[in-house]
Amino acid sequence: MIRAEGIYKSFSDLEVLKGIDFTFEAGKTNLIIGKSGAGKTVLLKILVGLLEATEGHVWYDDRDLCKMSKNALLDLRMEVGMLFQGNALFDSMTVEENIMFPMDMFTNRTYKEKLDQVNFCLERVSMEGINNKYPSEISGGMQKRVGIARAIVLNPRYLFADEPNSGLDPKTAIKIDELLLDITKDKNITTIINTHDMNSVMEIGENICLLHEGRLAWQGHKDEVLESTNETLHDFIFASPFLQRLKDRALSNTPNS
Amino acid sequence: MYYKETVRQMHSIGVGSLMIIFVVSFFIGAVTAVQFIYQLDGTFIPRYYIGYIVRDMSIIELAATFSSIILAGKVGSNIASEIGGMRQKEHIDAMEIMGVNTASYLVLPKIIAALIVIPLLISVAAIISIGGGYIATLYSGSFSSEEFIQGLRSFFEPYNVMMMYIKAVVFAYILTSIACYQGYFVKGGSIELGQASTRAVVYGIIVILIADYIIAVLLTG
């Protein structure tokens, strides 16, 4: 469980987040959604501690991120995996070296043990056999998967993904979503995903946090989206006329209307 | 981990810059010789001074300063854009998440590599520069090899060589640390990256020249 408590964040005179309170639950896929520029990435980076909030606290279960000592923070880092918006795979390293990197940093395992774990993770993301390729030699979707493999290599308790399926075709995008959902259920971890992809919201939105103008505009489960009367949510979800029509159709087909 | 990265940096700074240092030093030495021959004409300065002047000019000033200015351009812009690119592509954030102290992991190997390799490059530069002076002197037709070599062996001050190495170390530190700083704190996109790498070069050169003056005042006073 990760809890954001009264998070404010400004960059010089630009107020990006204006008091966010939200609990990201363990064993669920928690989604942060919102328009481009709503502050999703900023919130995610505050949650992992890459950015410092102007005000507020972030709790990892009972640990306060802002009050952690250097060593405690390093221990926490071992339990955190993150997929970045642009993958952030190191281009001077092969896929294998990229996935090994966290193990090199945090563990004293032998090469053989590390290799087994790398292969296990690659299999998990259906990318076996690309160990010796460089990131520039594989496609964007493959890079995403390798990024996920790197994020889960240490069996994290907390998994962060910044737009895991942006720029992917719908099929691959759904596969990535399913993968994230699987991993979450498998190990009962706290997964936080930034997205503005409607499919993801409706497929894996178990605990949704909608950001709008720096505030929490709506929260809930994907099944509550259709029934909700929240305007910001509707503006956001049914932005396209196509979806708008689909929704009207769906509502008029329900038996008691 | 640091070791591997340091070796990679040494290779990139050293081998990557050898050629340009060769060419530039050769001509700097040659030009020094030609200019001195021109000024020597019709004076009562002993002719063998040619070797002495080329040697000391190279060791005291030209090798260290010229090489460092060139390296500030080549290595400085390279470092700034490498680190800046990593910042922009979130590589630095990714490393932080994986428990790397990025400030030291990215900066330290580069500074250590520079502190080892740049003095070596500058030694090479001094030798090549003297060689360039020698060849230019012979080529001028009015001097003999003996005259140049006699000058080369006169009034030798080991202290000057030490001064060269002090400069080499100080300049190496200046140019890498400025470049790392510019890269590490870059924001925005490719335009800012370009500006940061230009700043790395310009600030690097200016600070090197100021440091050159200060060292000259301190060490020759």
Ligand SMILES: Nc1ncnc2c1ncn2[C@@H]1O[C@H](COP(=O)(O)OP(=O)(O)OP(=O)(O)O)[C@@H](O)[C@H]1O
């Ligand atoms: N380092 C920074 N310095 C100044 N402003 C920033 C910085 N990072 C983000 N911002 C601003 O914060 C706002 C939110 O940015 P953020 O990247 O969180 O958006 P986002 O919701 O992730 O958008 P997208 O869906 O496009 O990724 C933007 O207006 C951006 O300009």
Ligand SMILES: [Mg+2]
């Ligand atoms: Mg974003």
